Structure formats: C-alpha cells, structure tokens
Amino acid sequence: MNRLSTRQATLVYSVTGIILIIFMIPIYLILASSLKPSADMFSRPPTVFFTPTLQHYVDLFTLRPFHWNIINSLIVTLGSTVFSVTIGALGAFALSRIRHPRINDAAFWILSMRMFPPIAVVVPYYIIFKSVGLLDTPLALIIVYSTANIPLTVWLMKGFFDEVPEALEEAAQVDGYGIVEIFYRITLPLAAPGLAVCAVFCFIFSWNEFLFALMLTGSSAQTATVAVMSFWSSDAVQWGRIMAGSFIILIPGVIFVLTCQKWLVKGLTLGSVK
Amino acid sequence: MASVSLTNVVKAFGAFKVVHGVDLDIADGEFVVLLGPSGCGKTTTLRMVAGLEDVNGGEIRIAGEVINDRAPKDRKIAMVFQNYALYPHMTVRQNMEFALKPQRLSKAEVDAKIAGVAAMLGLDVLLHRKPAQLSGGQRQRVAMGRAMVRTPEVFLFDEPLSNLDAKLRTQVRMEIAKLHKQLGTTVIYVTHDQVEAMTLADKIVIMKDGHIEQIGSPEEVFARPKNLFVATFIGSPSMNLFRMTAERGDTGTVLSSPAFSLLLPVELGAKLKPGQAVTLGVRPSDVRLAQAGDADAIEARVEVVEYLGVEALVDLRIGTQEFIAQIPASERPALDQAVKVVFNPAGLHLFDSESGQAL
Ligand SMILES: Nc1ncnc2c1ncn2[C@@H]1O[C@H](COP(=O)(O)OP(=O)(O)OP(=O)(O)O)[C@@H](O)[C@H]1O
Ligand SMILES: [Mg+2]
Numbered sequence: 003m004n005r006l007s008t009r010q011a012t013l014v015y016s017v018t019g020i021i022l023i024i025f026m027i028p029i030y031l032i033l034a035s036s037l038k039p040s041a042d043m044f045s046r047p048p049t050v051f052f053t054p055t056l057q058h059y060v061d062l063f064t065l066r067p068f069h070w071n072i073i074n075s076l077i078v079t080l081g082s083t084v085f086s087v088t089i090g091a092l093g094a095f096a097l098s099r100i101r102h103p104r105i106n107d108a109a110f111w112i113l114s115m116r117m118f119p120p121i122a123v124v125v126p127y128y129i130i131f132k133s134v135g136l137l138d139t140p141l142a143l144i145i146v147y148s149t150a151n152i153p154l155t156v157w158l159m160k161g162f163f164d165e166v167p168e169a170l171e172e173a174a175q176v177d178g179y180g181i182v183e184i185f186y187r188i189t190l191p192l193a194a195p196g197l198a199v200c201a202v203f204c205f206i207f208s209w210n211e212f213l214f215a216l217m218l219t220g221s222s223a224q225t226a227t228v229a230v231m232s233f234w235s236s237d238a239v240q241w242g243r244i245m246a247g248s249f250i251i252l253i254p255g256v257i258f259v260l261t262c263q264k265w266l267v268k269g270l271t272l273g274s275v276k
Numbered sequence: 277m278a279s280v281s282l283t284n285v286v287k288a289f290g291a292f293k294v295v296h297g298v299d300l301d302i303a304d305g306e307f308v309v310l311l312g313p314s315g316c317g318k319t320t321t322l323r324m325v326a327g328l329e330d331v332n333g334g335e336i337r338i339a340g341e342v343i344n345d346r347a348p349k350d351r352k353i354a355m356v357f358q359n360y361a362l363y364p365h366m367t368v369r370q371n372m373e374f375a376l377k378p379q380r381l382s383k384a385e386v387d388a389k390i391a392g393v394a395a396m397l398g399l400d401v402l403l404h405r406k407p408a409q410l411s412g413g414q415r416q417r418v419a420m421g422r423a424m425v426r427t428p429e430v431f432l433f434d435e436p437l438s439n440l441d442a443k444l445r446t447q448v449r450m451e452i453a454k455l456h457k458q459l460g461t462t463v464i465y466v467t468h469d470q471v472e473a474m475t476l477a478d479k480i481v482i483m484k485d486g487h488i489e490q491i492g493s494p495e496e497v498f499a500r501p502k503n504l505f506v507a508t509f510i511g512s513p514s515m516n517l518f519r520m521t522a523e524r525g526d527t528g529t530v531l532s533s534p535a536f537s538l539l540l541p542v543e544l545g546a547k548l549k550p551g552q553a554v555t556l557g558v559r560p561s562d563v564r565l566a567q568a569g570d571a572d573a574i575e576a577r578v579e580v581v582e583y584l585g586v587e588a589l590v591d592l593r594i595g596t597q598e599f600i601a602q603i604p605a606s607e608r609p610a611l612d613q614a615v616k617v618v619f620n621p622a623g624l625h626l627f628d629s630e631s632g633q634a635l
Contacts (some may be wrong), residue, residue, distance in 0.1 A: 169357050175327075176328070176354065177374065177375040178349035192364065
C-alpha cells in the first residue's frame with residue numbers, strides 16, 4: 003500500500019475519529035447509565051461525574067432471572083447459526099456447482115424467502131407453533147431464525163464457492179477423492195472466510211431479534227432482548243436495569259465477531275492456480 | 277504402466293459437437309502429444325480420458341479395459357493441470373500427501389515416495405512452503421511432483437508449460453523428456469506449441485475442429501504431412517503454398533502458374549494428370565538462392581529481410597505470389613533486389629487443391 007502523505011493521513015484519521023465517536027456515544031450512554039445511581043439518571047444537566055454502582059447489574063440477576071434469558075438467547079442464537087451455516091453452505095455448494103439453465107432461478111427463489119416482512123408471517127408462525135406445541139420453546143425460534151438465515155447464507159456462500167477454482171476439485175477427483183471429501187477437505191477450507199462472514203451475520207441477526215422472540219416466547223424461552231424490554235412496564239420504567247441488560251447484551255456479539263475475525267482474511271486461495 | 281485407446285470417441289456440449297469420433301491407439305510407455313490450434317478439442321479429449329468429462333459416444337480403454345463410466349479415481353491416472361491446481365491451504369508436502377492418501381500406504385512408504393520425488397525434482401527445500409510462496413516454475417514442478425508420487429499408469433498433461441517464460445519452458449521441457457525416459461510411463465500431453473510437440477513426442481496427434489488430421493512421429497508429420505492443414509501447421513515459418521496446374525512438358529510433368537513454372541522430378545510428376553489443379557508446398561528452408569549453373573531458377577523480388585542471427589527470413593514476391601525463404605544470414609540479399617531462387621527437389625510437397633490431401 004502506498005504511504006499516505008501527512009495531509010491525507012490527517013484527513014483519514016479525523017474522519018475515522020468522527021465516525022468512531024458517533025458510534026461510541028450510544029455505547030457510552032448505555033454503560034454510563036447502567037452504572038449511575040437511579041437518582042442521577044435524569045438529572046439535568048447530566049452528571050458526568052458520579053459514584054458508579056453495580057446495583058442495577060445485581061438486581062438484574064437477583065430480582066430477575068436474567069442469566070436464564072441470556073442462556074435462552076445463546077441456545078437460540080448458536081442453534082440457528084450452526085444449523086443455518088451448515089445447511090446453507092451445503093445448499094450454496096450445490097447451487098454453485100450444478101450446471102443447469104434454471105439454477106439461478108432456484109437461487110433467487112431461495113433468496114426471496116428472505117424478503118418476507120416478518121410482521122406478515124408472525125401470526126401464521128404463532129398458529130403453527132401453537133398447534134404443534136412448540137410455542138415458548140427455543141426450537142421454535144431456531145426454526146424461525148433459520149428460515150431467515152439460511153437464504154442469506156446460501157446467497158453469500160454461493161459467491162465464495164464460485165471463487166474456489168473448479169480445477170482444485172478436479173485435481174482432488176483425479177487424486178482419488180469423492181465429492182464429500184472434496185467438499186470438506188478442499189472447497190470448504192478455502193471458503194472459510196465466507197463461513198465466518200455468514201456466522202457473524204446469522205449470530206447478530208438471531209441475537210438481536212426482537213419481534214419473533216416477543217411473539218413466540220412466554221416466560222420459559224424468553225430471550226435477553228425481550229427480557230430487557232419487560233423492564234418497561236406501564237407503572238414503572240426501570241432505566242437502570244434496561245441499560246445494564248443492554249450492556250450485557252452487547253458483549254457476546256463483540257466477542258463472537260472478534261473470534262471470527264481471524265477467519266475473515268482474504269486471499270486464502272492465493273497461489274493455487276497460475 | 278498401460279496402453280490407452282480411444283475408439284470413435286465423441287463429445288458434445290449440448291447440441292455443440294466438439295470431438296467428432298476420435299480414434300487413437302497409444303502403446304504402453306509411449307509419449308503422445310495432442311497438438312492443434314486453440315479450440316480444437318485437445319483439452320476436452322484429455323479430460324475425457326481423465327474422467328472429468330462424460331463421453332457421449334465411443335469407447336476409451338486403459339490397459340484394455342473400457343473405462344468410460346469409471347470415476348477419475350478409478351482410472352489410475354494422474355494429471356498436471358494448466359494452472360497447476362495446487363491446494364493452496366496445504367504445504368508442498370501436504371499436497372503430495374493428500375494425493376497419496378487414497379492409496380492407504382504406511383507412513384514410511386509415503387515419506388519414502390515423497391522423498392524420492394522431491395529429490396528427483398529438486399523440491400526438498402520447498403516441502404514446507406505453501407503454493408503462494410513459490411515461483412511459477414516451482415509451482416509447475418510441485419504440480420508434476422504431486423502427479424508423480426502417485427506412480428500412475430498414465431500421466432495426463434494439459435499445457436503444463438504455458439504459464440512459464442520462454443527460457444524456463446525450454447528447461448522444464450527437457451526435464452519432462454528426461455523424466456519420461458526415466459519413468460517410462462505412458463504420457464498424453466496437450467499443447468499448442470509445436471516445438472514442445474516435436475521435441476517431446478514419440479507420436480504427435482494433430483487435431484483440428486474435433487477431428488484428427490494426422491497421427492505420426494515428429495519426422496513423419498514434418499516430412500510427410502497428410503494434408504494442407506498439417507503441412508502449414510507444422511513448421512515455422514509455415515510452408516509456402518503455390519497454386520499450380522500440371523502440364524505435360526517435353527521433358528516431363530511441369531507445374532505452371534502465372535508467376536513461374538517448374539519441372540517436377542519424374543516420380544512426383546507421375547502422380548499427376550495433365551490439367552490437374554495442385555497446390556505445391558515448399559518449406560522456407562527448402563528455398564535457397566540460386567548459384568551459377570542452377571537450371572530452372574525462379575526470379576523473385578526481395579520485399580523484407582528479417583535477420584535472426586544464424587539465419588535470415590527473406591520475404592519474396594513474384595507478381596502477386598508471396599513466399600518466404602529461410603537462408604543462412606551471411607547470404608541475405610539487399611532489399612528490393614531481384615534474386616534467383618531454386619527449390620530443393622526433395623522438399624517439394626504436392627496436394628490436391630480441391631481436397632487438400634497430399635498426393
Ligand atoms: N464446458 C463447456 N461447455 C461448452 N463448450 C465447451 C466447454 N468446454 C469446451 N467447450 C468448447 O469445446 C471446444 C474445444 O474446447 P477445448 O478446451 O477442448 O479446446 P482446446 O483444444 O483445449 O483449446 P486451447 O488450446 O485453447 O486450450 C471449444 O470450442 C470450446 O468452446
Ligand atoms: Mg485447452
């Protein structure tokens with residue numbers, strides 16, 4: 003990469019700095035509010051210096067079963083992510099390798115599943131899950147999230163598989179391997195950055211989802227996002243708990259993205275051909 | 277090691293036929309080169325032998341067994357791809373191990389095989405590198421090594437040298453020839469480079485538009501081309517062609533055209549009927565400047581002289597007829613001069629003008 007001149011560098015860093023500040027303000031507010039004593043919450047002007055307290059966090063886990071909400075969220079999110087990425091990658095491989103004049107139509111049809119407005123299907127889902135007894139179970143949310151995550155994964159992974167030179171698979175064929183081994187020993191490792199991207203998308207979507215979780219779960223399968231919202235009741239809004247819960251919700255996503263980051267490297271196929 | 281034979285092999289992509297009934301017999305240990313212009317179906321033919329393309333008609337046999345419907349892994353072949361197709365996430369050693377794994381050898385056998393091939397190809401110091409850390413020539417070598425460790429019955433090469441620079445190409449070409457002598461494995465080698473074909477092949481198969489035009493040793497296809505296509509395709513610069521009419525002269529058969537006429541040697545003349553339209557082919561190397569006392573010298577004008585060091589290519593013109601002479605550089609004439617040339621009588625090739633077949 004070319005070295006930047008001083009002026010360019012100043013510009014780049016200023017813009018980066020501004021963007022960073024814009025993104026960090028809400029996070030700062032969440033963190034600050036979650037640590038403020040309730041009395042300081044709405045003082046005007048806002049108190050910048052206050053004695054931080056962990057009371058809201060303690061309340062969250064003692065007065066409420068917030069750890070169970072987190073566990074529900076984790077079950078639903080990891081379940082849907084693993085399932086979607088597995089099924090989606092297999093489907094994408096087929097779409098990428100099958101030569102058929104209508105194959106792109108099939109790909110588009112799968113993507114179109116993603117285009118339903120959620121609000122339009124939430125009632126049918128409710129009725130279906132009620133009749134099969136899945137209401138208020140993590141499995142219901144795993145199914146619902148996967149119907150949204152699989153099309154996305156298929157579409158993204160198809161692009162990554164298209165980039166893996168077919169000659170590599172042919173070489174493995176000649177070397178004595180069957181299609182299954184070729185898929186998981188050659189193609190999939192080379193599309194690993196794609197898997198990471200898909201996993202991040204699926205994770206974030208499932209982790210943050212609110213509407214379906216609100217409608218399809220009651221008490222036992224309630225996820226963290228819905229739980230935080232329940233601190234907002236008609237008689238009182240427990241801002242401190244909402245903020246503490248929100249801050250905790252932020253953490254797993256960040257950890258997951260950072261974990262996946264090392265796979266998000268480009269150029270994994272470098273040097274295979276030519 | 278094994279023989280390979282193709283009988284009336286046909287391939288079509290949809291309605292588009294690209295290989296039209298190819299017949300080819302390759303003996304055990306033979307080095308066969310498929311040669312032809314771009315798009316003539318060489319790669320497709322090779323891929324059918326490898327099992328990477330379905331065969332739409334005819335039979336392919338390896339060691340006498342029909343293998344049309346066998347998976348590539350059951351054909352005992354190894355292939356070197358044009359772009360090498362090295363597994364980028366594996367080191368050189370892992371690439372070779374991966375190729376050996378289906379053979380279920382012991383660890384010691386695998387190590388011995390890799391060590392043997394690495395020594396033969398000079399890959400020892402590269403074994404722990406990944407393909408991205410190799411030069412083009414090294415990648416090519418690794419690709420060959422990966423094919424060689426498997427000790428296949430048949431080696432398939434698809435333009436393995438086309439991504440190398442000229443100097444490296446010559447060097448690797450010689451190495452391939454040496455390796456073939458050493459290993460004695462049957463080889464099918466695809467190229468559109470006639471120098472590669474001439475230097476490597478026991479047998480050259482010249483293809484055009486999905487048909488085989490001629491099969492023969494390098495000497496045969498050069499000295500006795502079966503038709504005009506082969507005549508002009510083999511040899512560089514290509515053979516000069518003259519459209520002539522045969523006539524009965526006082527001393528034998530004479531070929532004549534508006535540009536010049538030429539008395540044919542008796543045995544060639546005997547093949548022609550008076551009035552027959554023929555195409556005379558003369559390689560540039562069979563055209564030389566006339567010396568005092570040469571009968572039948574042809575006068576031509578010098579248009580361009582290309583100096584190549586040892587030799588020179590001289591573009592000559594008689595009326596509308598243009599042709600090239602390849603002569604020692606020291607004899608090269610000046611531009612725009614009139615010179616007299618003669619054709620080497622042993623280097624005259626006659627083709628029927630209509631069918632293009634050699635007479
Ligand atoms: N998968 C395919 N689908 C349709 N047509 C194809 C396919 N593969 C090859 N062809 C066509 O078949 C013909 C022969 O192709 P092939 O690759 O065998 O040529 P080639 O002799 O190897 O040429 P080159 O020297 O350029 O590699 C070409 O006209 C090509 O367009
Ligand atoms: Mg080709």
